[in-house]
């Protein structure tokens with residue numbers, strides 16, 4: 630931990646032990662359709678989905694595998710409280726173009742072309758010990774945090790925007806909630822579209838989250854008048870599965886962490902506490918669109934997020950990327966009749 634992180638840590642501890650954590654006020658969600666990505670048991674997404682369903686919404690969740698197990702667990706949790714809400718789920722791997730398209734197609738088949746809220750919650754933060762000297766690349770040769778957290782989230786949102794607009798036309802209040810992180814402050818605008826000479830996984834994670842803040846603000850600018858609003862949310866430091874995955878390959882450390890988990894749990898927020906801000910932004914009428922939220926309150930994001938030109942350029946470049954990969958996916962599907970990972974660029978780990 631660097632020295633400049635100490636004041637933040639002190640504030641976190643003071644809040645954790647001496648202040649009451651904010652709780653989103655229940656809203657009747659009967660008739661609403663909400664997608665929450667990344668809702669594995671033990672994650673912030675799980676608690677988010679459970680809350681929406683317990684307030685009456687139809688909730689569609691995703692995980693990469695064992696999706697039905699998560700759906701069953703959620704439906705069993707909410708059946709106890711007699712809610713009218715219901716949970717559905719489909720597998721989704723944000724790092725694969727075909728998987729995102731398949732998820733959207735499954736949603737359309739079962740729930741139609743209308744969506745009230747999309748919570749882009751799924752995300753990864755790997756290599757917590759900063760050991761990687763080179764980035765880990767996805768099948769299509771992108772840096773893994775960038776590909777999963779940003780490009781995958783962008784593709785999903787883009788393909789669901791028509792459904793959100795349909796809801797926005799009726800209600801004026803369809804929403805996209807991007808779950809980001811205070812670590813977006815590690816991202817810098819000048820690094821978009823460039824390869825860094827030295828790799829650092831925390832910087833890569835921060836860069837992907839900075840892009841997601843720009844994404845949320847740009848959605849608000851582009852679609853706000855059409856009734857589709859967007860928010861960027863930091864959930865707090867939460868005890869979930871994220872750190873376990875971030876320590877992948879360190880069996881001893883993971884075992885120590887598991888056995889001392891009770892200490893970490895005391896220091897960090899629970900997933901229920903961590904879910905409150907994204908729940909608030911997804912459904913509370915007082916939430917202000919186009920803002921960055923923490924602890925159910927508007928907070929200042931980094932100065933980098935205020936550059937609208939960068940956001941517009943990023944949007945344009947990512948839209949072009951999306952068009953290109955969708956076309957390749959389409960050709961590949963037509964030519965051999967099956968979905969495959971799309972290799973767009975075999976030689977580098979560039980951002981686009």
Ligand SMILES: NC(=O)c1ccc[n+]([C@@H]2O[C@H](COP(=O)([O-])OP(=O)(O)OC[C@H]3O[C@@H](n4cnc5c(N)ncnc54)[C@H](OP(=O)(O)O)[C@@H]3O)[C@@H](O)[C@H]2O)c1
Nearest residue numbers: 667668669672673693722723751752810866867869870871
């Ligand atoms: N926990 C924190 O302290 C903290 C702090 C700031 C921000 N956040 C953000 O909060 C969000 C939720 O994190 P969490 O703490 O709940 O983490 P988590 O417990 O690890 O849950 C992450 C979820 O994302 C899914 N996911 C991972 N890779 C994916 C991929 N390639 N495609 C689709 N889904 C994928 C996981 O699915 P599988 O089950 O298939 O792995 C899981 O359901 C993330 O965006 C994270 O960056 C967390």
